[in-house]
Amino acid sequence: MDEVLRNLNKEIGVTGSAIVSKDGLIIASGLVQDDEAVAGMAASVFQSASTTAGIMSIGTINMITLESDKGKAFMIDLPDAFLVVLTDAEVNLGRLRIEIRKAANLLRTQM
Numbered sequence: 001m002d003e004v005l006r007n008l009n010k011e012i013g014v015t016g017s018a019i020v021s022k023d024g025l026i027i028a029s030g031l032v033q034d035d036e037a038v039a040g041m042a043a044s045v046f047q048s049a050s051t052t053a054g055i056m057s058i059g060t061i062n063m064i065t066l067e068s069d070k071g072k073a074f075m076i077d078l079p080d081a082f083l084v085v086l087t088d089a090e091v092n093l094g095r096l097r098i099e100i101r102k103a104a105n106l107l108r109t110q111m
Contacts, residue, residue, distance in 0.1 A: 001027070001107060002030070004103050004107055004110075005017045005018065005030035006030060008030070008085060008099065011096060011099055013088050013090060013091030014085060014086070014087050014096070015032065015033075015071065015086045015087055015088060016032050016085075017029075017083065017084060017085045017103075018030060018035055018083075019078070019083055019084075020042050020081060020082055020083075021043070022046075022047075022082070024039050024040040024042070024044070027081055038084065038086070042084045046064060046075050046077075049061050049064050060077075062076065063075065063077070063097075063100070064076075069089065070089055071088050072086070072093075073085070073087075074086075074096070074097075074100055076100055076101070078104060078108055079108060079111050083103060083104050083107060085100055
């Protein structure tokens, strides 16, 4: 798991990544930010988005993308956890989304 996070963190524009349990606990972290705070908030966002998707009848959440003026946050579903990737504002979205999906597939085989 740590190797997958290290490789993600090497991507241009990525500022950190982590694997977070559904209840907001850090499983593995490559974050420079306060990893416990990021994990707790990411779990909250993911749960809210999942509830919203159910109410809207749009299916199961695969990936969440939050975009702000200073950066982006991606959360992708894994078995019993999710992958969080934080970036700067100018990241190449297309390339990064491909790399995040590759990383998630690798992590699914390890979990």
